[in-house]
Amino acid sequence: MATHPDSDLVPYLRGELPPAERERVARHLEECPDCKQDTEVLRELIDNVARVIGEPPPVNWARYRAELREKLDARRARPVWWRRPMPLALSASLAGVLLLVAVWGGHQVSRNGEPIGPEEVVMSQELGLLQDLRTVERLDLLEDLEVLRNLDGLATDHQG
């Protein structure tokens, strides 16, 4: 008899196996009473798990959304990390470390003889874009949300 299809039993019960795999498991279950019994036990177990999980305590959804709005506003009001004021000592240390890394890195590059790629040059020139990354993401958000919002209408258009 082939290996027992233990980890295939749950997908089999949900009916999501591809036809060939489904056929293989079904054939095995006909020949293997242990696996057949396991399948029945699993079916009952899944039903019971669904029952014991239960429902969470009720929530006041208006209050939930108001809290969310407050948290979102607070998060937006918080300056992003690279714009926060940094203590002088920390800034100086950081600048020193960056300088060392740059000097060492430059030395390594010249020793290895690897030229800087053109995309890296462009990136370094366009570094200012990173400052506005959040704005760029928001533009994407607007676009994606608009698409989501119109999905229902899109389906209707297709039917029509």
Place this chain on the structure above:
Amino acid sequence: MARRDEESFNLLVSRYQERAYRLAWSILRNAEDARDVSQEAFIRLYDTAGSFRGRSKFSTWFYRILVNLCLDHKRKHKWWKLWVRDDDDRSETILDRQPAPVNDPVDKLSREETLKALGSAVDRLAPRQRAAVLLRVQEDMATYEIARVLKCSEATVRVHLHRALATLKKTVEKS
């Protein structure tokens, strides 16, 4: 935020708030934590909406954010649970929620004990196994969807489910 943007976000929150809270509660077993973590998931959704490219269902993408936050939360607060149990939301409710289909009091008691043991065993499952079981049982997700939410292969999800259910089966047999 632009007004249209605001409206769209509110619409998304209204549409997903209950499912998000319920799933977070199922994983965390604490109403306050579930509220906080599900709200955080919406904030992350707002912050990272630009990276949604429509390659998977929106709900799958959102659940990935939510489940990751829940798993992170569990990991960070694990030590605290040694001192304070936070399952106050569930301990008295498992039995209260169950109907009483069996008339024989002995059978009924035995069944109640089995379900109680099962509920506790679900709570004790390894976090990713538990998340896989909840996504399957509660959200009725297919294996490939669970794999996307947990960011792992379908084979791994099958193994998670198999191991989790084998553990639960042993618990039921013992009780």
